[in-house]
Amino acid sequence: MTPKVAMIGGGSWATAIIKMLSDNFTEKEIFWWMRSAEAIAHVQQYKHNPSYLSSVEIRVPEKNISNDIESIIAAADYVILNVPAAFLKDTLASVTPEQLSGKKIISAIKGIVPDENLIIGEFLNQKYHIPFEDIVVISGPCHAEEVALEKLSYLTIASVDLKLAERFAGLLNTRYIKTNISDDIFGTEYAAVLKNIYAVASGICHGVGYGDNFQAVLISNAIREINRFVEAVHPISRDIKESAYLGDLLVTAYSQFSRNRTFGNMIGKGYTVKSAQLEMNMIAEGYYAVNCMHHINKKYKVDMPISRAVYAILYEKHSPQIEMRLLTEQLN
Numbered sequence: 367m368t369p370k371v372a373m374i375g376g377g378s379w380a381t382a383i384i385k386m387l388s389d390n391f392t393e394k395e396i397f398w399w400m401r402s403a404e405a406i407a408h409v410q411q412y413k414h415n416p417s418y419l420s421s422v423e424i425r426v427p428e429k430n431i432s433n434d435i436e437s438i439i440a441a442a443d444y445v446i447l448n449v450p451a452a453f454l455k456d457t458l459a460s461v462t463p464e465q466l467s468g469k470k471i472i473s474a475i476k477g478i479v480p481d482e483n484l485i486i487g488e489f490l491n492q493k494y495h496i497p498f499e500d501i502v503v504i505s506g507p508c509h510a511e512e513v514a515l516e517k518l519s520y521l522t523i524a525s526v527d528l529k530l531a532e533r534f535a536g537l538l539n540t541r542y543i544k545t546n547i548s549d550d551i552f553g554t555e556y557a558a559v560l561k562n563i564y565a566v567a568s569g570i571c572h573g574v575g576y577g578d579n580f581q582a583v584l585i586s587n588a589i590r591e592i593n594r595f596v597e598a599v600h601p602i603s604r605d606i607k608e609s610a611y612l613g614d615l616l617v618t619a620y621s622q623f624s625r626n627r628t629f630g631n632m633i634g635k636g637y638t639v640k641s642a643q644l645e646m647n648m649i650a651e652g653y654y655a656v657n658c659m660h661h662i663n664k665k666y667k668v669d670m671p672i673s674r675a676v677y678a679i680l681y682e683k684h685s686p687q688i689e690m691r692l693l694t695e696q697l698n
Contacts, residue, residue, distance in 0.1 A: 369394045369537065372442030374435065374457065376400035377649075378418040379474055380448040382510035388425040389540045397430045399438040401457075406431050419514045436465060444470045444534065446504075450649040451477025451486065463494045470530060472502040476558040477651040478658035485555040498551065499527045502534050505554045507613035509623040516542045522610035524548040524555075546609065552600035554610050557592050560673070561615040562652035563659065564588035565626035566633070567676050568619040573634015574687050580694070584672065585619050587697045591670050598666045626652040633679060634686050657681055671696045 371387060371394055373380050380398075387396050400406050408416040410428040432438055439445055439461060449457045454475065473486040482489055487503060490496040503524040512519055521538060523545050525531040535545035548554060564585065571584060592615065593606040606612060618624050629650035632642040639653065660677045663670060675693045678684040 369444060370397065370442045371395070371444045371446065371537065372397040372399065372438045373446045373448065374399045374438070375446075375448035375474075376402065376405055376415065376418070377448065377450075378510040380446075381415045381419040381422055381424075382513035383446060383448065383474060383504075383538070384424060384426060385419075385422050385513060386538045386540055386543055389542075390537060392537055394537060395430070396426050397432075397438045397441050398426050399432060399435050401433055403433055406433060419510060422514050436460060439465055439469070442469065444472055444537070446472040446474055447486065448474040450654075451475050451651060452480050452649070452654045454479055454486070454489070455482075458494075461494075463496075466490075466494050466496060468500075470500050470502060470534070471496050472504060472534060473555070474504040476505075476562055477655055478559055478662075480654055480658060483658050483662050485552070485559065487551050487555055499525075499530070501525065501551060502531060503551045503554050503558075505558045505610050505614055507609055507617040509617060509621055511623045513543070518542050518544070520544050520546065520609055520613070522546045522548055522554060522608075522614075524551045524610070526551060548610060550600070550602060550604055550610075553596040553602070553604050556596050556599060557611045558614060559651075559655045559659065560592045560595065561588075561618045562626045562650070563656045563673050563676055564591075564615060564652075565618040565624050566630035566650065566652035566656070566680075567672050569624075569627040569630020569632070570634040570676070570679060570686050571630075571690055572627075573631040573636075574690050576690065581619075583697050585615065588619070588672055589615055591668075591672055595663070595666065595668045595670065598668050626650045629653065630676075634690075639680060652676070653680060 409424050413424045414420050475486050479489045487501045505522045508519040508521050523531045523535040531547040589612050625648050656677045675689045679686050679689050
């Protein structure tokens with residue numbers, strides 16, 4: 367039976383996953399939901415996404431690209447969600463639990479649903495009654511820009527159903543993509559959320575003038591913060607040094623392609639949040655994530671000085687210079 371895969375989202379990571387699916391020789395049928403009618407028309411005519419990774423050739427049949435989300439979901443066995451977490455509720459507003467019932471739902475979203483303060487797997491389970499056994503999480507370390515360049519990249523595919531993780535991983539494996547599987551959907555999701563916050567912190571530190579020596583201290587403390595939090599939320603046997611955790615943190619904190627680091631760097635240099643967002647014209651998930659994590663951690667009370675500092679800068683409008691200087695006294 368030919369697997370039918372639907373992509374929900376039109377950004378760079380969505381384009382990269384479409385490329386992986388297309389480049390894999392496994393027989394499959396791909397459907398793509400994009401919000402913008404203009405973008406859909408462009409892709410249908412020119413076979414390129416006009417706004418994201420425009421060098422990538424899109425090999426999806428014209429009839430399979432639509433802004434009718436219900437018809438796209440209805441056509442698929444696997445539904446990949448890849449819209450910013452802040453917009454997920456609006457994107458799925460017209461979709462009912464019955465329309466998602468029986469489908470395998472894959473989250474490629476690195477964020478928390480605002481107002482709900484839930485990671486994507488929990489949101490799907492609580493609001494759409496999707497069993498955790500039918501949920502898959504895609505995590506890094508992997509930047510969409512390097513997928514477009516066909517540079518060797520690794521993905522972690524997590525599900526409590528390891529056979530499902532293996533099946534979906536098989537749809538993405540190509541000569542330049544290697545996959546690992548995991549049963550830690552909570553740890554990989556929270557780690558993917560937190561690494562965006564620490565990438566913002568890394569950018570802020572660079573923006574205010576700290577160098578590589580302090581960055582090394584910052585990130586070594588950040589992986590310990592991630593470990594403390596995921597152990598508090600979901601204490602299972604895991605190795606925090608694996609690529610899904612430490613690797614994803616490193617590439618997001620250091621890469622030139624990291625929008626969260628770029629956003630933080632602008633904040634450190636004196637931009638307001640609004641002006642940085644307008645100039646980037648892209649979503650930095652870490653901005654929304656740190657607010658959500660601030661409220662979630664009221665329950666768990668995990669010691670997270672880096673996350674607290676980023677929250678104070680972005681939401682309480684504290685001075686980046688002062689907050690980073692105070693942070694240097696808390697790290698080791």
